[in-house]
Amino acid sequence: MAKNNYDPVGTLSIGNVVTTSITLYKSNFKRYFQVSLRATGWLLAILLVILVAGLIGGGLYAVTNSWLVAIPVVIGWLIGTLYCSAKYATDRAVICRLAYQELIDAPETVAVATQQLIPRTWGFLRLTWLVSLYISLVAVIASLVLVIAVLIFTAAIIYGLKLPIENPVAIISITLAVIGAFLLFITILVRYYAYWFVAELPLAVEQTRFSGGEAPPTANASIARSKQLISTVVGRVILIVTIAFLMMIPINTLGNGPSFVGQVMISASTDLGTQAIGGILMIGGLFLNLLSELFIMPFWQIIKAIVYYDLRNRREGGDLTI
Amino acid sequence: MKFLNRVKSRTPESVELEFVLAGLGNRTYALIIDYLIWSSILIVILIVWAFLVTQIAWLRSEPIRLWITAIQLLILFGVYIGYFICFETLWRGQTPGKRYVKIRVIREDGRNVGIQQSILRSLLRPIDDILCLGFLFILFSAQEKRLGDWVAGTILIQEGQTVTKQKIEISPAATDVANRIIETGKIAALTPDQFATIRKYLYRYPALAPTARNSVSDRLANQLLERIELADTLPTIDAHLMIEAIYLAYQQQFRE
Numbered sequence: 001m002a003k004n005n006y007d008p009v010g011t012l013s014i015g016n017v018v019t020t021s022i023t024l025y026k027s028n029f030k031r032y033f034q035v036s037l038r039a040t041g042w043l044l045a046i047l048l049v050i051l052v053a054g055l056i057g058g059g060l061y062a063v064t065n066s067w068l069v070a071i072p073v074v075i076g077w078l079i080g081t082l083y084c085s086a087k088y089a090t091d092r093a094v095i096c097r098l099a100y101q102e103l104i105d106a107p108e109t110v111a112v113a114t115q116q117l118i119p120r121t122w123g124f125l126r127l128t129w130l131v132s133l134y135i136s137l138v139a140v141i142a143s144l145v146l147v148i149a150v151l152i153f154t155a156a157i158i159y160g161l162k163l164p165i166e167n168p169v170a171i172i173s174i175t176l177a178v179i180g181a182f183l184l185f186i187t188i189l190v191r192y193y194a195y196w197f198v199a200e201l202p203l204a205v206e207q208t209r210f211s212g213g214e215a216p217p218t219a220n221a222s223i224a225r226s227k228q229l230i231s232t233v234v235g236r237v238i239l240i241v242t243i244a245f246l247m248m249i250p251i252n253t254l255g256n257g258p259s260f261v262g263q264v265m266i267s268a269s270t271d272l273g274t275q276a277i278g279g280i281l282m283i284g285g286l287f288l289n290l291l292s293e294l295f296i297m298p299f300w301q302i303i304k305a306i307v308y309y310d311l312r313n314r315r316e317g318g319d320l321t322i
Numbered sequence: 323m324k325f326l327n328r329v330k331s332r333t334p335e336s337v338e339l340e341f342v343l344a345g346l347g348n349r350t351y352a353l354i355i356d357y358l359i360w361s362s363i364l365i366v367i368l369i370v371w372a373f374l375v376t377q378i379a380w381l382r383s384e385p386i387r388l389w390i391t392a393i394q395l396l397i398l399f400g401v402y403i404g405y406f407i408c409f410e411t412l413w414r415g416q417t418p419g420k421r422y423v424k425i426r427v428i429r430e431d432g433r434n435v436g437i438q439q440s441i442l443r444s445l446l447r448p449i450d451d452i453l454c455l456g457f458l459f460i461l462f463s464a465q466e467k468r469l470g471d472w473v474a475g476t477i478l479i480q481e482g483q484t485v486t487k488q489k490i491e492i493s494p495a496a497t498d499v500a501n502r503i504i505e506t507g508k509i510a511a512l513t514p515d516q517f518a519t520i521r522k523y524l525y526r527y528p529a530l531a532p533t534a535r536n537s538v539s540d541r542l543a544n545q546l547l548e549r550i551e552l553a554d555t556l557p558t559i560d561a562h563l564m565i566e567a568i569y570l571a572y573q574q575q576f577r578e
């Protein structure tokens with residue numbers, strides 16, 4: 001039988017990363033969806049905690065008439081929220097782990113994977129925080145530097161070259177500088193997003209050896225490892241994320257469209273009837289949003305697992321064995 | 323890769339072929355590239371047109387203007403529909419995007435697509451694009467066909483990577499070692515699959531992280547030496563050189 005699929009290199013092309021994740025998702029849909037349902041449950045629980053804390057706080061205030069009751073209520077709310085977010089982050093990582101184990105031919109059941117990751121629950125919470133913190137830092141620093149650079153450039157044009165602000169040359173060059181700065185900002189942000197794209201994976205599947213035995217890496221080590229693995233292939237990762245994102249546009253539109261339309265209707269119209277319809281659309285839209293997230297989240301987690309798997313093969317040659 | 327869908331097809335001469343289907347990832351990637359090129363062509367045409375009409379007064383005179391508009395519409399329509407038809411017919415099932423991503427449209431029996439198939443695919447493209455119908459059809463059909471593919475009887479496959487494009491650098495010192503291995507070892511004990519792993523290793527060695535190289539080379543070299551029953555007899559040499567030598571030895575053995 002002739003074969004056209006001669007594969008001399010054994011690594012995944014950009015398109016095949018995305019395709020593989022779809023195949024993997026389709027063939028394990030029940031298991032991944034089950035975890036996704038559980039994760040969404042924890043998301044809803046965060047809302048529930050707010051509601052319960054509000055009710056209890058209100059009740060206590062009505063009885064005691066003292067603002068001091070806010071202290072235990074806020075503490076309780078904080079603990080509840082932290083716990084639920086940690087559980088949510090862990091369930092996301094469970095999907096990554098399930099997919100990765102599938103890729104290395106050592107599949108695990110949902111129960112086993114969850115059991116493995118329970119001790120790392122707080123690690124995942126810390127990791128999620130750190131990544132968002134780092135991304136925000138990058139965004140703040142980059143925007144500050146770029147805004148200052150554009151201002152200096154503008155000042156140089158107006159005062160240095162003594163061009164009036166109405167001069168077409170001045171207008172065009174300043175406009176170009178602003179557009180350039182904006183593009184640069186997006187590039188920097190996307191680049192760092194890509195660096196930390198697989199940050200969950202090392203914590204979810206790796207064991208670091210040290211003299212006393214084995215332990216999962218810390219959240220910081222996991223994030224650093226993601227950057228170390230991806231730093232040579234940032235462009236590939238960005239392309240993979242772009243393709244996956246574009247492919248998800250239909251589902252995203254379905255999920256976010258109605259609530260967006262509802263928002264526009266509420267803010268643009270003064271007519272009460274229109275606003276009421278807008279409100280219904282918005283609430284229904286939030287539900288749809290959650291529903292679409294339910295389906296899309298596993299897809300992204302699987303992509304992360306595949307990117308990580310492929311990168312480890314590329315960088316560490318784990319599959320090069322007979 | 324076992325996670326990519328495959329399809330078997332039988333040619334009119336009853337030869338059975340197996341193809342790896344292109345997959346949604348590659349198809350989306352190719353489509354993005356094609357739409358970028360295609361829309362830039364359309365934009366350039368429109369800009370040139372606008373420039374000509376505003377600059378040349380003669381083009382704005384009454385009877386000529388109608389003609390010019392008609393010609394413009396014709397050109398736009400031609401590019402709009404013709405881009406995919408022309409490329410798929412002339413490049414045997416490929417467009418610039420598909421060529422870059424290394425996928426190809428073929429008929430179900432493995433033959434190249436002709437102008438008929440390309441036209442059918444192009445005409446149904448707008449319907450496939452509406453509400454992402456094509457996306458859903460590809461997602462849920464075993465042979466990953468959108469409506470255009472069903473009607474035209476075509477499938478999209480991945481093209482094999484050509485080995486000649488990938489260069490393997492082998493150090494000159496490996497030749498001597500290879501000769502010794504042929505004399506003393508059982509190179510014939512290596513299976514083609516194991517040889518393929520050696521080749522993968524050599525392709526990918528430059529991209530391995532410097533810290534990982536030694537452990538990968540050591541592991542593979544030991545496994546290979548075990549296989550060809552030379553584990554203890556050869557003096558210890560660099561593991562990477564050893565693998566290169568085994569690669570050469572296998573090639574020489576089976577070329578003769």
